[in-house]
Amino acid sequence: MLDLTYETPKPKVIAGAKHDWELVIGMEIHAQVSSNSKLFSGASTQVGAEPNSNVAFVDAAMPGMLPVINEFCIEQAVRSGLGLKAAINLRSAFDRKNYFYPDLPQGYQISQLYHPIVGEGEVLVEMGPGVARLVRVERIHLEQDAGKSIHDMDPTMSFVDFNRTGVALMEIVSRPDIRGPEEAAAYVTKLRQILRYLGTCDGNMQNGNLRADVNVSVCRPGQYEKYQATQDFAHLGTRCEIKNMNSMRFMTQAIDYEARRQIAILEDGGEIVQETRLYDPDKGETRSMRSKEEAHDYRYFPCPDLLPLEIEQAWVDQIAATMPELPDAKKARFMADFGLTDYDANVLTAELDAAGYFEAVARGRDGKQAANWVINELFGRLNKEGVSITETPVSADQLGGIVDLIASGEISGKMAKDLFEIIWSEGGTPAEVAAARGMKQVTDTGAIEAAVDEIIAANPAQVEKARANPKLAGWFVGQVIKATGGKAAPQMVNELVVKKLGL
Amino acid sequence: MMTNANELTIAAARDALRKGELSATDLTMACLTAMDAGDGLNAYVHKTPEIALEQARAADARIKGGDAPDLCGIPLGIKDLFCTKGVPSQAASKILNGFRPEYESTVTAKLFDAGAVMLGKLNMDEFAMGSSNETSCYGNAINPWRRGNDETALTPGGSSGGSAAAVAADLCLAATGTDTGGSIRQPAAFTGIVGIKPTYGRVSRWGIVAFASSLDQAGPMTKSVRDAAIFLGAMAGHDPKDSTSADLPVPDFEAALTGDIRGKKIGIPREYRMEGMPAEIEKLWTDGIAMMKDAGAEIVDISLPHTKYALPAYYVIAPAEASSNLARYDGVRYGHRAKLAQGDGITEMYEKTRAEGFGPEVQRRVMIGTYVLSAGFYDAYYNRARRVRALIKRDFDQVFAAGIDAILTPATPSAAFGLGEMASADPIQMYLNDVFTVTVNLAGLPGISVPMGLDRQGLPLGLQLIGRPWEEGDLLNHAHVLEQAAGFVAKPAKWW
Numbered sequence: 001m002l003d004l005t006y007e008t009p010k011p012k013v014i015a016g017a018k019h020d021w022e023l024v025i026g027m028e029i030h031a032q033v034s035s036n037s038k039l040f041s042g043a044s045t046q047v048g049a050e051p052n053s054n055v056a057f058v059d060a061a062m063p064g065m066l067p068v069i070n071e072f073c074i075e076q077a078v079r080s081g082l083g084l085k086a087a088i089n090l091r092s093a094f095d096r097k098n099y100f101y102p103d104l105p106q107g108y109q110i111s112q113l114y115h116p117i118v119g120e121g122e123v124l125v126e127m128g129p130g131v132a133r134l135v136r137v138e139r140i141h142l143e144q145d146a147g148k149s150i151h152d153m154d155p156t157m158s159f160v161d162f163n164r165t166g167v168a169l170m171e172i173v174s175r176p177d178i179r180g181p182e183e184a185a186a187y188v189t190k191l192r193q194i195l196r197y198l199g200t201c202d203g204n205m206q207n208g209n210l211r212a213d214v215n216v217s218v219c220r221p222g223q224y225e226k227y228q229a230t231q232d233f234a235h236l237g238t239r240c241e242i243k244n245m246n247s248m249r250f251m252t253q254a255i256d257y258e259a260r261r262q263i264a265i266l267e268d269g270g271e272i273v274q275e276t277r278l279y280d281p282d283k284g285e286t287r288s289m290r291s292k293e294e295a296h297d298y299r300y301f302p303c304p305d306l307l308p309l310e311i312e313q314a315w316v317d318q319i320a321a322t323m324p325e326l327p328d329a330k331k332a333r334f335m336a337d338f339g340l341t342d343y344d345a346n347v348l349t350a351e352l353d354a355a356g357y358f359e360a361v362a363r364g365r366d367g368k369q370a371a372n373w374v375i376n377e378l379f380g381r382l383n384k385e386g387v388s389i390t391e392t393p394v395s396a397d398q399l400g401g402i403v404d405l406i407a408s409g410e411i412s413g414k415m416a417k418d419l420f421e422i423i424w425s426e427g428g429t430p431a432e433v434a435a436a437r438g439m440k441q442v443t444d445t446g447a448i449e450a451a452v453d454e455i456i457a458a459n460p461a462q463v464e465k466a467r468a469n470p471k472l473a474g475w476f477v478g479q480v481i482k483a484t485g486g487k488a489a490p491q492m493v494n495e496l497v498v499k500k501l502g503l
Numbered sequence: 504m505m506t507n508a509n510e511l512t513i514a515a516a517r518d519a520l521r522k523g524e525l526s527a528t529d530l531t532m533a534c535l536t537a538m539d540a541g542d543g544l545n546a547y548v549h550k551t552p553e554i555a556l557e558q559a560r561a562a563d564a565r566i567k568g569g570d571a572p573d574l575c576g577i578p579l580g581i582k583d584l585f586c587t588k589g590v591p592s593q594a595a596s597k598i599l600n601g602f603r604p605e606y607e608s609t610v611t612a613k614l615f616d617a618g619a620v621m622l623g624k625l626n627m628d629e630f631a632m633g634s635s636n637e638t639s640c641y642g643n644a645i646n647p648w649r650r651g652n653d654e655t656a657l658t659p660g661g662s663s664g665g666s667a668a669a670v671a672a673d674l675c676l677a678a679t680g681t682d683t684g685g686s687i688r689q690p691a692a693f694t695g696i697v698g699i700k701p702t703y704g705r706v707s708r709w710g711i712v713a714f715a716s717s718l719d720q721a722g723p724m725t726k727s728v729r730d731a732a733i734f735l736g737a738m739a740g741h742d743p744k745d746s747t748s749a750d751l752p753v754p755d756f757e758a759a760l761t762g763d764i765r766g767k768k769i770g771i772p773r774e775y776r777m778e779g780m781p782a783e784i785e786k787l788w789t790d791g792i793a794m795m796k797d798a799g800a801e802i803v804d805i806s807l808p809h810t811k812y813a814l815p816a817y818y819v820i821a822p823a824e825a826s827s828n829l830a831r832y833d834g835v836r837y838g839h840r841a842k843l844a845q846g847d848g849i850t851e852m853y854e855k856t857r858a859e860g861f862g863p864e865v866q867r868r869v870m871i872g873t874y875v876l877s878a879g880f881y882d883a884y885y886n887r888a889r890r891v892r893a894l895i896k897r898d899f900d901q902v903f904a905a906g907i908d909a910i911l912t913p914a915t916p917s918a919a920f921g922l923g924e925m926a927s928a929d930p931i932q933m934y935l936n937d938v939f940t941v942t943v944n945l946a947g948l949p950g951i952s953v954p955m956g957l958d959r960q961g962l963p964l965g966l967q968l969i970g971r972p973w974e975e976g977d978l979l980n981h982a983h984v985l986e987q988a989a990g991f992v993a994k995p996a997k998w999w
Contacts, residue, residue: 057606061831063599064586064608064710066745098827098876100853107830158849160835299876301885304716304824306746 006124006132011224012180016263021218023259024227024236025184026176028213029191030169031201032145033076039144039168040067040110047207051161059166061105066305073168074311076200077117077142078319080170083198083326084137086121088316092141093308098299102160103147111171113300116141117309123174123194124328125187129342135187136175145169170201176215176236179224181252181259188212188248193327197352211246215239216258218266237262238272242279242286254279258286330355338367347375353389354379360396365403373403377420398423401430410434412441412490441489445496448480448488452496455479463501470503508533510673513577513730520566520576527566527576530676531559531620534578538622538674543999546659546669548583548641549591550623558620565618573733573757575618580669580678583624584631585611585721586710590621594712595639596629598860599838608710609742610679610721617737622675626665629862630829631686631714634936635925636664638864643922646694647672647995650960654998657919657962660690660936666724667694671995677725677734681711683718684817685940688952691724692914692965695954695993697982698724699731700940702972703947704749706735707742713828715821716747718944728953728983732756735975751973759976760983765799767981770907774810775939777916783958784913791911791955791966794988795981805907807898810942812891817941818934819875819888825865826872832860867930896946903971909981910969912939914952918962939967949975951982954991963993 011022038045041056058065081088093115096108118140126132147165151158172191178184192210195201203210217237227235242258245251257279262272276295277286325333327349334345334355348358348371357378362370378399382392402419405411411419411434422433434440442448455476456463466472476497481488508516508530519525535552555578562576586592586604593599607615615621626644628636635658636644646659647668659668663680667690670678680687682700691698699722706721713719723734736757741750771792776785796802834840834856841855861869875884902910916938925933943950949972952965966985970978
């Protein structure tokens with residue numbers, strides 16, 4: 001088990017006016033399922049289409065229309081469950097959650113309250129080398145997304161766009177195992193990474209493709225351990241739920257603000273009221289959206305239009321057999337096979353495309369060298385240009401070719417950087433481009449020695465100075481490289497200069 | 504040309520069409536004439552003569568070509584609950600004012616594919632909620648039968664009241680109905696026709712405005728058991744668009760009408776012998792038992808112990824589902840939207856639209872349904888009703904497992920009553936109309952109402968046969984035997 005090798009991080013402690021407080025956080029992540037069509041209709045899920053163009057009759061809740069389960073969405077939920085090492089429920093069922101809102105045409109959301117498709121799982125959240133929190137996942141259930149209400153197009157009217165109505169969402173519910181704002185962000189990052197590896201959610205937070213409801217409470221040190229020992233929530237504080245967070249930065253800000261708000265109330269002798277709150281990023285504060293008393297009565301009941309969903313273990317096994325390598329395993333393998341540091345392995349496994357790129361460069365080459373080039377040169381350049389790894393003008397083959405030229409000593413590191421620039425903007429095979437441009441470092445000792453002798457002979461005053469101050473030997477190195485048109489291998493020049501000057 | 508072709512059964516018309524003795528166009532014309540002459544019954548709420556004649560002409564061509572399914576050229580009335588493409592489909596509710604679907608329900612699509620002719624849309628209780636057709640936004644449909652010379656307008660029953668009145672008065676050859684708690688069988692009994700509710704899942708619900716999804720089932724309303732067999736065969740079948748529709752082959756129901764029920768076991772449930780049951784109903788039932796016995800069946804006293812809980816369970820489950828199914832009628836996308844006052848927001852739009860659009864019975868059921876699903880009441884009402892439902896189903900399972908082939912019961916606790924007679928009564932009095940029929944819906948079984956005779960006042964009465972799941976063929980055969988033995992041929996005297 002991977003987790004046994006990790007140390008548990010310390011919970012975030014906030015010093016109140018009177019004493020210390022710890023945070024307890026649980027999350028409900030709404031992850032839009034990657035699928036071409038909606039959970040119960042054949043309408044497209046494509047983002048950015050004309051308003052109300054991807055709407056089937058059932059999505060618009062026309063009279064007499066009935067939902068039919070999209071099997072691929074079920075497969076995606078099962079795959080996600082397997083990726084979180086979760087129990088897959090072979091029998092699950094859909095329920096209706098009833099409430100009125102114009103962007104909810106049916107007047108109910110079809111969800112899975114009583115029998116979710118995925119049961120208990122876990123997410124390992126790394127907080128630093130060798131430090132990680134194992135967050136328990138309580139369940140994943142499938143449900144329909146709502147449409148979009150638009151209130152700012154007309155002074156007197158509101159508009160609705162049903163394109164998103166009925167798109168499949170996975171609600172991933174964690175236990176209250178997250179102990180600080182940074183852990184919360186790291187949990188979302190890790191979950192997003194796993195889902196993207198699995199191809200079950202694009203995880204585009206700006207588009208609302210992945211959003212989180214965050215439950216925050218505070219407690220005195222020691223209370224959380226009592227909860228863990230008994231699973232009795234009475235040991236924990238009353239929680240407030242911050243709705244619809246779709247930015248990591250705002251999420252950490254909101255949690256921090258909310259914790260401090262609760263601490264201030266408690267230290268004043270007040271009580272926390274269980275409620276739903278919204279974060280206002282402009283003011284940097286959370287505010288009440290509705291209290292428990294105002295909470296909707298959703299009148300959940302089993303959806304009579306859908307039979308209970310029964311899937312076969314053999315089908316689950318089939319999905320399990322096609323699971324990709326997941327981030328934890330990939331990172332461990334990169335560290336073991338390519339000798340990467342924890343940091344580099346994290347960077348290179350963050351995104352599947354980047355990991356694949358790195359692996360193509362590193363295969364049969366020096367892993368550390370490959371990692372340096374991918375992280376420093378390639379990623380640096382991609383970031384600077386705002387280009388994604390999938391659109392990189394320098395292919396893994398090309399970058400591998402550059403690394404090969406360095407490894408064989410044919411070009412210097414400096415030349416390699418120039419060569420990278422040329423390949424980036426003009427393309428070509430690195431070996432051919434290097435040859436055509438005469439990029440070849442001189443490693444012929446005789447030729448370099450002659451050049452060194454020449455420079456020494458021509459600069460007696462500099463020789464005197466360098467003998468007095470060996471740091472000035474670098475000047476000779478520079479001159480020799482310049483004299484050879486930049487082709488002399490710097491290491492070799494350095495050695496010869498030192499020797500000839502008798503330093 | 505045959506005179507009064509509109510009075511034909513489907514079977515007789517089919518045979519005449521195939522022999523060339525009658526054209527679908529002439530048959531349709533006869534029905535259109537009868538339909539127009541029958542306006543006093545208020546059975547049709549929207550007539551589609553142009554569609555009918557076009558379909559009839561197409562049917563004639565098909566019959567000439569030798570490609571004529573059973574329903575080819577047969578003029579039908581369609582209950583307003585079915586969505587018919589481009590044709591008003593309002594479930595007899597104001598809230599669907601002006602709604603013309605852009606799609607065709609699976610049932611009507613199948614019928615039209617088989618060459619059937621649509622004469623128009625038929626009256627019904629609003630959203631199929633009612634037992635007398637008095638909740639319709641189009642006004643009452645009227646029973647063609649009268650109490651002798653008494654001109655009191657009687658109910659054709661409900662919710663498929665328009666369908667029943669139209670079939671009984673020969674304003675079509677047959678009609679579609681839907682049955683959630685008895686809405687096919689009770690009006691069939693009140694008007695002296697045959698009505699079958701198939702096994703839940705036999706007929707697709709796609710495109711039928713939903714009342715209570717786990718109970719709703721469409722079925723035929725016809726002039727004979729043979730017609731019901733023919734019609735059901737054309738409606739039934741698996742539909743991938745309805746997840747609750749069963750992926751089972753549809754047998755030839757007409758071929759099942761052998762008339763032979765020798766050795767079959769007919770169960771007579773003692774719990775259906777209600778206190779205060781009219782003597783005439785009691786006698787009708789006894790006569791029916793004797794007829795089955797004469798036909799060679801074995802009569803067995805059986806017990807369905809949870810019967811008395813069926814009506815309350817039904818009136819929890821059906822409104823619960825309805826309250827959710829009807830949430831979509833909010834004025835946002837289609838149908839009626841209330842005029843709003845300055846400053847009104849979305850809540851006012853919902854409240855005003857739904858208050859104006861839904862009639863009192865629909866509002867009552869939406870409120871009951873909302874209440875029984877509410878936090879704190881859910882277990883006491885909805886969950887308990889579901890448990891009762893499971894027990895009712897188990898009662899039937901056990902009886903069928905013990906070898907019973909069909910169960911014979913009264914169809915209704917009375918003959919048709921006068922329109923308005925129940926107006927001041929407790930709504931529960933009206934709900935009691937369903938006392939013999941709701942168990943069948945709760946258990947998902949097939950049930951058929953067969954006309955047996957007239958009461959002292961000259962009004963038709965029917966008996967109900969309940970069959971094993973998916974055994975509609977066998978059930979129809981039992982009904983066929985009963986029909987033959989009863990020899991019910993009376994027709995209402997034409998006064999309209």
